[in-house]
Amino acid sequence: MLRTATHSGPVVTVTFDDGATTRFHAIWLRDNALDPETRAPGNGQRLITIGDIPADTTVGNTRVVGGDLEVTFQPEGKTVIFPAGWLADHAYDRDRPKDAGRTAPGLTTWDSALAPPGADWNAVHADPRAKRGWLAAVAEFGFARLTGGPVEPEALLRVADLFGYVRETNYGRYFEVRTEVNPTNLAYTGLGLQAHTDNPYRDPVPGLQILYCLENSAEGGDSIVVDGFRAAQRLRAENPEGFALLAGHPARFEYSGSDGVCLRSRRPMIELAPDGELVAVRFNNRSSAPFVDIPFDRMEAYYQAYRQFAAIIDDPAMGVAFKLEPGESFIVDNTRVLHARTGYSGAGSRWLQGCYADRDGLLSTLAALELAQPEAAE
Amino acid sequence: MLRTATHSGPVVTVTFDDGATTRFHAIWLRDNALDPETRAPGNGQRLITIGDIPADTTVGNTRVVGGDLEVTFQPEGKTVIFPAGWLADHAYDRDRPKDAGRTAPGLTTWDSALAPPGADWNAVHADPRAKRGWLAAVAEFGFARLTGGPVEPEALLRVADLFGYVRETNYGRYFEVRTEVNPTNLAYTGLGLQAHTDNPYRDPVPGLQILYCLENSAEGGDSIVVDGFRAAQRLRAENPEGFALLAGHPARFEYSGSDGVCLRSRRPMIELAPDGELVAVRFNNRSSAPFVDIPFDRMEAYYQAYRQFAAIIDDPAMGVAFKLEPGESFIVDNTRVLHARTGYSGAGSRWLQGCYADRDGLLSTLAALELAQPEAAE
Secondary structure: OEEEEEEEOOEEEEEEOOOOEEEEEHHHHHHOOOOOOOEOOOOOOEOOOHHHOOOOOEEEEEEEEOOEEEEEEEOOOEEEEEOHHHHHHOOOOOOOOOOOOEOOOOOOOOOOOOOOOEEEHHHHHHOHHHHHHHHHHHHHHOEEEEEOOOOOOOHHHHHHHOOOOEEOEOOEOOEEEOOOOOOOOHHHOOOOEEEEOOOOOOOOOOOEEEEEEEEEOOOEOOEEEEEHHHHHHHHHHHOHHHHHHHHHOOEEEEEOOOOOOOEEEEEOOEEEOOOOEEEEEOOOOOOEOOOOOOOHHHHHHHHHHHHHHHHHHHOOOOEEEEOOOOOOEEEEEOOOEEEEEOOEOOOOOEEEEEEEEOHHHHHHHHHHHHHHOHHHOO | OEEEEEEEOOEEEEEEOOOOEEEEEHHHHHHOOOOOOOEOOOOOOEOOOHHHOOOOOEEEEEEEEOOEEEEEEEOOOEEEEEOHHHHHHOOOOOOOOOOOOEOOOOOOOOOOOOOOOEEEHHHHHHOHHHHHHHHHHHHHHOEEEEEOOOOOOOHHHHHHHOOOOEEOEOOEOOEEEOOOOOOOOHHHOOOOEEEEOOOOOOOOOOOEEEEEEEEEOOOEOOEEEEEHHHHHHHHHHHOHHHHHHHHHOOEEEEEOOOOOOOEEEEEOOEEEOOOOEEEEEOOOOOOEOOOOOOOHHHHHHHHHHHHHHHHHHHOOOOEEEEOOOOOOEEEEEOOOEEEEEOOEOOOOOEEEEEEEEOHHHHHHHHHHHHHHOHHHOO
C-alpha cells in the first residue's frame, strides 16, 4: 500500500505505508506501463517500442488510488495504474553492491562441509514439492543428486525430461562414459580427471550436465564436485590482483579430437557481469589452448593466478565427494560447479551415461513451480 | 623458420627468418608443450595440470634445430620442440587493440548496401566448397540466405543437419510462425515486428535461428536483417557515454507467455569481452523486463542511449530487406544480427517454420572444412 505519491519534473516519489520512500523516472514508468495497450494481455509481451514513447514524456499528475499509484503521462495524456506491490518489487532507487565477484541473490556457496543435496527418483516424479526442492538445490548450490532411479540405459534422458531439453552436440544426444580403446576424449579412459567444467571450448558452454550411473564396481571412480564460485571468491580474497587477471582477460579453449569437429572459444576463466556479479567459471586443463590475449608483461602474473586458482580447486577442503551407485545420477550447473573423478582400475566396471541440458529450461520450470506453489516459498 | 633463439632467465626470445622477433615465457612454453607426455596423441588433450609443472620452471637451454625451437626446461630437464610456424601462430608478445566495441578478426560489419550473401540448396548439399562459403558468410556477416530448397514442412531441420544440432526449447524442436487465434507470442500474429534478437530472456540465447518459408503470398511479411554490431559501433561513435551505459549495466528480459514457462535473464544489451571485443547484442522490445540494475542517477541517460540505439536499429540505412519465397530460408547469428518483419494482411497466407541451433556447431563444421580445404582459404 502506498501512503503518498508526488511528482516533480520527470520524477515520481512514492512512500509506502511502512514509511519507505523510492523514486521512479517518468520514462521508466511509461515504458513499463501494465495497461493492455502497452502489454499484450495473455502473453504479457510489450506492444510498443521505445520509439513509440514521446522523447519528452513527463508526469502530468500522480495520485494514490486504492493504495496503488496512478500516473498521467504527458504529452500522451495517458493514465496508468501501478500496483504498490509491483512498484516495491521493481524499485531501482537503491544502493547496489559493487564488489566484483559477488554472487547473485539466492546462491549459496559451499565447500567440503556441505552435505550433498539430493532427492529421490520416485518422489520427484510424484510430488511437485519434491521436484521443486530438487531443482531449487541445483539453482542454489549448482548441483544435486538423484537417487533410487532405474538401472536402465537412457534413463538420464528421463531426468532431463523432468525440467527441460537435452542439448545435442557432436558427442550425441548423450554419451557413454566408460573406458574405450581409442578414446576421442580422455573422459573415456580410466584416468582420474582434475575438477573441470565441461566443454569450455564451446560458446556457450552446456549449462547443465547430467551424469547417470549404470555400473560402478571398479576400484575408484568416485565423483567430486567443487563450487567454482567459492573457488573464485577464495582466489579474490587471497590474491585480488590474480582474480582481476583471470576475470579481466579471455582465456582460450579448443577441442578437435574427432573428425569434422574443431571447437574453439575465447572466454575468461572467471566471467563477471558488467557490474561485477559472477556469471561463470571455465576451468579445464585438458582443453585449455595457448593463452594469447594476455599482455606479455602480465603473463607471468596470469599464470601465477591460474596456478593458485587450480590449487584452490584441487584443495580437498573445497570438494564434496561421493560414489555413484547404479541408478544414481547428479546434475551439475556447468557454468559454476566443477566435477572431477578419481582414477579407476580395470577390476570391476564403471559405466556412466552423460548428457547436456539447458540451464534456462531448469530455471524456468523451477520459477513456474514457485509461482504455482507460492505458499512454499521460503 | 627461426634464425636465432636465446634465453635470459624465464624468457625465450626468437627471431624469425623475416627478422621479426618475439618473446615467450618459460611457464607458457612448458604448459603448451606439444610432446606426447604433455598432449595426448590423437585427441590432442593436455595430460597434465598446471600443478604438475614445477612453480620454479625456467629455461635451461634453447637451440634452433632444423629451423624450429628446442627448449630444455629446468628443473624437469625436459626437452621439447616447438615448430616455428606454431610459434608464429601463437605469439602473444604484441600490441593488442584496446578499443571497447571492436569486432573479432574475420567479421565484416555492414549496412543496407550489403548484397545479402546466400547459397543454393543443391549446391551446399553437393559441393563442400559451396557449403563452406555459405557457412563462412554466417561467420563473417552473421546471416546468409539459402534458396532453391524444397517446399516441405520440416525442411528447416535438414538445414540444421548440414552443420550442427537443433536446440530444442519450450517452443519445441521447431515452431510454426503464422497467425494464430490465441497467440502465446506476438510472432504468431500478423503484426510487424521491430528488429530484434530472439529469446534474450534465455541465458544463453539461442546462437542461431533458421527461418524457413513454406508460404508467403500475403501482402507484406518482408524480412529485414540488421547488423547489431554495426549498430553498436554507430552508437559508440554518436554517443560514447551511451554505448558505455548499455555495455556497462545488465538489462533484464522476461517471457512467461505459456503455461509452465517463466524465463528471465539479466544481461547487457551490448555485451563485451573483458578486453572490450564485442560478444553479443540483445535487443527486444517485446520481452524487455523492467530494468532495475541501473543506478537511479544514470537511468535517464540509459534510456536516452536505449532510444538512440533503437533509432539506429530502425534506420532504413541499416537494414537489408528481402522477401522469402517458398523453399527459401535464412540463418541469423542471433548473438549479433537482429531480424524484423513487416506486418502482413489477411489476404494470402504466410507460413514460416523456425528453429534454433547452436552457433558452435556451425563454426566447428566451418573450421573443419577450412582445415580440410586449406588451399581455398583466403
